[in-house]
Amino acid sequence: MASRTYMQNPVCLIENTQNGKLVTNKEALKLLSDINETVVVVSIVGFYRTGKSYLMNRLAGKPQGFSLGSTVQSHTKGIWMWCVPHPTKRNHCLVLLDTEGLGDVEKGDENNDCWIFALAVLLSSTFIYNSVGTIDQNTVDKLHYVSDLTELIKVKGNDEDDSDEEIDLLKVSPAFVWVVRDFTLELKIGSNCVTEDQYLNHALQLKTGNGRKVMEYNLPRQCIRNFFRSRKLFTFVRPTTDQNLHQVETLPESQLEAQFVDKCREFCHYVFTQSEPKTIKGGHRINGRKLAILAKTYIDTITSGAVPCLDNAVTSLAKIENTAAVADALTQYKKQMEGMVKLPVENEKLTGIHTQCQKEAFDLFMKRSFSDRDQEYNKQLVAELQKHYFEFCDKNEAASMEMCTNLLESLSSEMEKKLRDGFYARPGGYQLYDEDRQKVISQFHSTAGKGNKAEDALNEFNKRKALEAESVLQADKLLADKDKELAVEKERAAQAEQEKKAQEERLRSVEELRKNDEITHQENVQQLMKKMEEEKENMKREQESALESMKREQEALLEKGFTERSNAMENQIQTLKDQLETTKMHNTVESVGNIIRGVLDTGITAYSSYQTMKLCSKSTKI
Template sequence: MSSDTYMQSPVCLIENTQKGKLVINEEALQLLSNINETVVVVSVVGFYRTGKSYLMNRLAGKTHGFSLGSTVQSHTKGIWMWCMPHPKKHNHCLVLLDTEGLGDIEKGDQKNDCWIFSLAVLLSSMFVYNSMGTIDQYAVEKLHFISNLTELIKVKSNEGDDDDDEELDLLKISPAFVWTVRDFTLELKINGQDVTADEYLNHGLQLKKGFSRKVLEHNQPRECIRNYFRSRKCFVFVQPTTSSNLNQVEKLPESQLDPKFVDMCHEFYQYIHLESQPKTIKGGHRINGRKLAILAKTYVETIASGMVPCIEDAVSSMAKIENTAALKDGLAHYKQQMDLIMKIPSETEELAKMHTQCRKEAIDLFMRRSFNDQDQAYYKQMVADVQAHYLELCGKNEAASMEACTNLLETLSTEMEEKLREGLYAQPGGYRVYEEDRQKMILQFHSAPGKGNKAEDALNKFMKRKTPEADSVLQADRMLTDKDRELAAEQQRVTEAKQETKAQEEAVKTLEKMRDNERMFHQESVKHLKLKMEEEKENLQREQKIALESKLREQKELAEKEFTMKAEMMEEQIKALKGQHESDDSISKYERIARIAQSFLETMVNAYSSHKTLKLLAKK
């Protein structure tokens, strides 16, 4: 990451105006567009005055940067951005997004909060939700923004697409989910057993059985977290210091903070830096700052127009912008490099070699930037534009070669022109001297460098133009008999015919070289496109793998939970059966045993069936 792209402090990327309208900051957008490295985007969202900015500053390795504020007012407005070299990933840029606090009573606009929330989800590769206290029903209910994601984010532009497919497509490009619980004062215990923070989170996200309205309202935000984020992680933080110093926490050295809070902060920073992944879009493509800027601008403008952001449309718009730019850059590179290394006039092979080299560089440049090039439309246009410019250069080269050769022949024939004017050839034996001088001139022409690929054609035209001159010299030579003149004229026609053939061979050679180059280029094109297809296939496979692993983890967890619940039910049934055994004296001993055994067997079969399903999932 270049030093001029490195940001010493955060800038506002998306402004939230007093009228509640979201507006992109063009200066920040330009800073983001200058980042060519792959971006890892970490956003933090939460209610105001929950300490979001403190965590983001520490992620940046700073004590100051994002504004913390020390009053009951929401301090951060809109979405602020801080870009820096990633501390753990080489050639990656870490983009931190600090969002405006949700639930600001002064703003009183829940819809605006929803858009801030959805933009953080759309732009990030790791989504941090920051809250206070505990993960209980109240805390989950405050996460109603997640329940609205399906209304705030469209995955596909086609309204008729299946909802299950849309949910899966959203999962493929969704960020990882991290819940940070601040000022946590409870013990991490469930039913008297010590649990991890992740287990605590999963316990808080347990689903209830049933279809009543109350159950559905309980399950909806929990199902959204389970379905819309590729992974889940939880961190619980004790209060950093005494209540009297809380508003000055960013100014306190770590030695004055609670050691447990400091340790958890370090664990949190390590996790974010190591586990946060590059931001991807549909198709598994990893994006850089320039593409992230296009996404941000597209989403904000869509929201401002009153529409719901559509991921598919945004990616299509980005592909059009990027592929157009890739085409422009590739063609510009070809033209620039050809202008630098091309010498006019050039020989056919020399020109073809330069063309092949510059075309390869241009196409490599195009391939690195282009993506989602449907039916290779932009690639074909790139090849066609390069070829058109090459043919234009070939035309200029031939014209330059013809002009250079013609001028050279005119210069070399100056001495003969002088002799012709002085009548030195109009005497006995003059034609022999003329022919010797002409052959000498032709040898000098052939040995001269830098003639280009029209030398033989230029010489052919020159000799044809001089045919009347040679005939007049031949007829004026009184030493020659009629037979000698006839033989000399025939020899002159043969020479001209040979030169005509050489000119044709020169033209054929040029065409054959171009044909050979196109054949080789076709093979290279197939190779280029195959590599691009393999790259996109790998991206898709990686995207599918992430979604599949997320679904399998969720399925396994639910299966384990189901198995545990059935085991508990079995234990309760056994206890009930034992109670019946002790109290029911009217049933014979053998009947009671048989009834207990039958009930126990049915319960075990159900439990075994669930356990077998769990093992199959584990094998997958």
């Protein structure tokens, strides 16, 4: 678990090499992977030398950190990361991503800028666009990167229907915050004073018509309106005089413009309180480890020449996480079992410990796993747990049999000596032999901690002593033939009784396992129901957010007279409504029942079948 301080300073997460190749920084991925708390990811993009890094330092609560630079050169290369404790959300980590400036003349690679922009969108839950001056046509034209997102980001795999791709993209898109620096205009539209958000919506208003110029004008605006779930604007005055601007990070607030300071506080408060945790498709909230996997997956895809696909990324992430979840659960189970079980142990105690350790293993698995389609990894865990339990049972039986055998040999050592010395080779010797044998059996029964093979071991002991007892009996001259026949019958009855006890001991082992596994079965049903209910709520929250965003956009279009566009959105809205209704109607109990039949029932009966096989094997030998 990472320290609550996480990182003292920013580190480069994605490096932009001199040849324009994007690579992940292994050290940064390791730091990020150590963060098990839910992450809120805030990224910022904009043209170089527009003050992006200063705002990110304010969000980090530090005067310095991200490099500001004081020349016309771009200082931030690639994407830099700073992980700090979230100031308002407990058990959350605030991940700040500061990107290199767009339009760097030294780089001269437009595609590289597009990928930096796309990665900031893919990795963040709040996306900040930073510009200078005002929002005019030139400024919007510079934001053409957003128009390229549909070409740079895919939602579904190659073989899947992409008809609802725009809807699916909206579900996982970040919130959009536009920051305008050095803003000097009055917030007015015509003669009417407006809010910042009204000013932004006015700037993003579409034009009517179908001509080429209208379409070019509308394209970036339409992409912003359609792609991001929410929009917010902050306008900042210049922080200080020109001569002090290069040292703004070292100036105390008293030497900065009061309006600028107030706006910084308002901006930070909004980001802290309104930025949501980072989610992936399905509404799953992610931690630092999962964010690190996503970052590497996206970079590997881009490096290969392909386009990042959200579905493929989630599938890869789920495979990595679920595989690790199974491994972690098994490791914990084995460690706990080895620590709690001192072999040999009574079967009832062993199955009780197994039940407890298995439950905790499933708890750990459920917390980490997600998108376990068809419960593939759940099934794998059940099978592996049973396999390791069988191994413990075999070791326990072997240890019990060894201990009992050694104990019987030790207790009967005096009898062995008497036999060698001919003590029983006299009239009345059989009675003495039988008394000593019963004494051994009594001492054996009174010894604790023998495990679950006591009766079986005693049965084998009696079998080994059968010829010996017969020899002593026949050599006893004191007994008449009839007495010897009765003694033989008694020996056979005792052996049959002991065989019965051994069989009952095996059956009790099976029954004990069935009983304990039924308890485990019910507990796992509850765990699966809770897990599926959480995933249902995640999906519902994702769909509701997208639906609310799409309704707002439809209302805005209707208000401005874009009836045709508004009507075109109706099918998408209805699709979302249908998805949401399906999610709400989803019967978790019924689904869990179907899953359990395919996942856990096999586990419940597996060891019973295993023991039954052993019983049959024993019966065959008999």
